[in-house]
Amino acid sequence: MAMLSSKHSHCFCFITLLLHFGLLFLICAQPAHSSAGSTVEFLPGFHGPLPFHLQTGYVGLGESAEEVQVFCYFVKSENNPQDDPLLLWLSGGPGCTSFAGLAFEIGPFTFINQEYNGTLPNLVLRPQSWTKVSNIIFPDLPVGTGFTYAKTEAANQSSDWGLAHHAHQFLRKWLINNPEYLSHKVYVGGDSYSGIPIPALFQEILYGNENGVQPRINIQGYILGNPLTTRHEINYEIPFAHGMGLISDELYESLQKYCEGEYGNIDTNNLSCLRDYQLFRELIEEVDVSMILEPGFCGYKMFVIPPRNSLMKRSLVQKVKGISIPSKCRRLGYLQAHYWGNDDDVQKALHVRKGTTYYWRHCNYDLNYKQDIDNSFYIHVNLSTKGYRSLIYSGDHDMTISFLSTQAWIRSLNYSIIDDWRPWHVNGQVAGYTRTYSNGMTYATVKGAGHTAPEFTPEECFAMFKRWISNEHL
Template identity: 55%
Template sequence: MAKTEICYLLLVLVVVELCSQPAAAGSPVKFLPGFQGPLPFELETGYVGVGDREDVQLFYYFIKSESNPETDPVLLWITGGPGCSALSGLIYEIGPITFEPVEYNGSLPTMILNPYSWTKVASIIFLDLPVGTGFSYARTPAALQSSDLQESDHAYQFLREWFVDHPEFLRNPLYVGGDSYSGMVVPIITQIIAIKNEIEIKQFINLKGYLLGNPSTFEGEKNYEIPFAYGMGLISDELYESLKTNCKGEYLNINPSNTPCLQDVQTFHKLLKGINNPHILEPKCKFFSPRPHLLFGQRRSLDEKFHELNNPQQLPALKCRTDWYVLCYHWADDGQVREALNIRKGTIGKWERCASLQFQKTVMSSIPYHASLSSKGYRSLIYSGDHDKAVTFQSTQAWIKSLNYSIVDDWRPWTVDNQVAGYTRSYSNRMTFATVKGAGHTAPEYKRRECLAMLKRWMSYKPL
């Protein structure tokens, strides 16, 4: 089915030339409420109209590289979800600014600099995608409908128009990146750009590759939660052996008549009830999270849905990680903030970090897109926080191995400041896989220094 999707995508892109849209026009942002003084980096925000009659208005944040923006790579970043705002990736993961990790006191949250921002080595476009995410909006009810393939096509339309307004970046290397559910769409977006370049539609985009963190890739990856839990010492030898024997590796679509397997899986879930999926070492808080994540269109269980993370070591002034997350709601809904960001009045009500969308998940596996991009010679970096149970490093390793490329640099540690930061392996298809030791579902949130070092080395074509 996935190969058919690629063929269909190629046919559509060859036959259908999209209507020309007016150039995007962004506005510089010199000051942000909550941050003292002028911003020490160059920020631009704006909208780009895509789709029929520009009924979809995509909002973006563009931050120039703090090193050498004339030649440094440009990274298009899509936060996961689908429906999680680009502001979340900017603030909590890889952007140059974040919130001071203190409890909300009723005033506007204080913003501080992130010394390990990925903008140290690249210019980044943080895009609210698909429509309905963050500050992106639709002009008509029909335009609110979206899907994996449509979202990916909108991303290409956005890039094409963005480069019309920013021609000085056309020669810079371009990478497409994201984490979590973006693992389904980033390879498709990259494929579209590659095909458009091949058939010479519009301007040539200097595409070099893509990167993904703890990426959702195929439906069966949840089967790897059990071997992950066993390897992490969360279940007993006896239960693991019984699960393997009774379920034969299939822990999701279980035959109702297979009572021993059902009982073992029930025991597994009971044992892991108190474990946080995004980072298994962090305890659960005892209050509800305002915005649960969705994976593969299925709502997480109530236990997972309403509990978030506590991280006293990294956020010592907070009881829970959600106390840090909640600051972005107060900040993004402030009138002065929206004015500073150039948000169009009346387009968005309450801002949501991860919105519920009218979205169809039509692509069940992005593996064929990885295979296609590899055959075209594009580079890729796939990294996994090794304490993430939501998308385990075992499931990511499994689909990478399924590509059947030979190993050119076998499993070894990679280090930062003479300390092991994770393990890595490189393949003949120019794909690099890396674990980030001690990190969770969005690795840069937990290990910022290490992830910046990883990115810098990879973008410089150096071994990790």
């Protein structure tokens, strides 16, 4: 991959400085508050008081009117909250609520994985929660995601840069509201589409610190799982499919010959490539590309958004049951979440402001969102010279953003290897493979995991995170 051009570099710095000056004004102009939320002691669907500290609330962003109201979940570390690091976690999409990270990936509770039966879904504890060793903030960003809302139509628009800017401003305001965490080591992380805005957020934080924006953030590093980075990840689907035995040698060789490695923007005159690519799509149409070991039809978009009307809900349940979702689908919890998140008692328990959310969605793909960061590889290039730690991991059965594409851009950084490719273990078994680079980056595969790896292998991913956050070798 090419290095950042002078034109891109100047534009990048100009935009970033504008964001910083605006952020400095906004933070200095707004008063601090003693608290950014309210404690949640009980949650509908969970039996008994919560055995962990959950706080929810809103943080207002923007000028004095605070046009954007960011809803967030904060879970204190279950180990030593006074000293353990602080992690800000964003989900992908763009448009997936941070509740996805909280309930399906790294938080302390999740849904019982079963078909929806018309009653309020039940919650259970997740023993492998990353909150066992870290304080974690889950903000609903970008605007229009989860319970976050805008007061004006103009504020309801977002973008990659806007998301990074809002997350940066949110974090500094959250620290003002919670000054006991000002000295904590801070990390930012996310997965999937977050591979675009998280590096931008990290760089904004660094520039803010350098320009004297207060409060200073004690930023230490970033974490990315199966991250979208170059926006050319689709070109690695076919090599991955061939390596996994999903397509024949002959088709793979023909695709290589006629398409020459480009599958995201095929020339309409290249009939041979189009023919082969169509055959490839047909061969994998019954495969869950985000986790190829899952039963067919377990993908993200399988679970439609339930309407709020109860009669329509019953109709939807019948429709969902009629298509025979396999009982082994781990993502049955997504359907449970839609009903749970739209329950009035649930929203009351979470301190959601009435009338600010028409209906809650696990992922909102109807955002007014502009993808204005072409790729985040160039930001990784800039960050690599600064020596901050990073953990990049890939569920090795994810075809959408496969380990092949992630390894390719990491290799393009051209940093020396200080700990070469080797297995890492959990309970005496190989949990994946890892390599560490001289720029402070650790890369790891997670064996048997798909997209959003902690969903599929929570024990292994928790061990990986715990070791990395403690500066231990995987």
